Amino acid sequence: MCLAIPMKISQLDADRMATVDVLGVTRKVALDLTPQAQVGDYVLVHAGFAIEVVDEQYANETIELIKQFPELAGEDLAA
Numbered sequence: 001m002c003l004a005i006p007m008k009i010s011q012l013d014a015d016r017m018a019t020v021d022v023l024g025v026t027r028k029v030a031l032d033l034t035p036q037a038q039v040g041d042y043v044l045v046h047a048g049f050a051i052e053v054v055d056e057q058y059a060n061e062t063i064e065l066i067k068q069f070p071e072l073a074g075e076d077l078a079a
Helices: 056-068
Strands: 005-012 017-022 025-030 042-046 049-054
Touching: 005 025, 005 049, 005 056, 017 042, 025 042, 025 049, 042 056
Parallel strands: none
Antiparallel strands: 005 017, 005 042, 017 025, 042 049
16 A cells, blocks of 8 residues: 655755655655645655645644554654
8 A cells, every 4th residue: 555644844955855744754855746835835745756735734634544553654654
């Protein structure tokens, strides 16, 4: 199963890459599919790409579900 995880953008880089964070885990992701994304936005991340900008409520609800089923998110988010 593949999941898109909602992550918050904490930093934008000049090359359309961004640093994103969820539950203390940070990653670099490409913003090629979400050029409108800005610092503070939540994006769904899949395979190293931000694939959609989502609202904070949706992101928080999804993160709460992930916390209930950490095995779905893998080792990095299981804490």
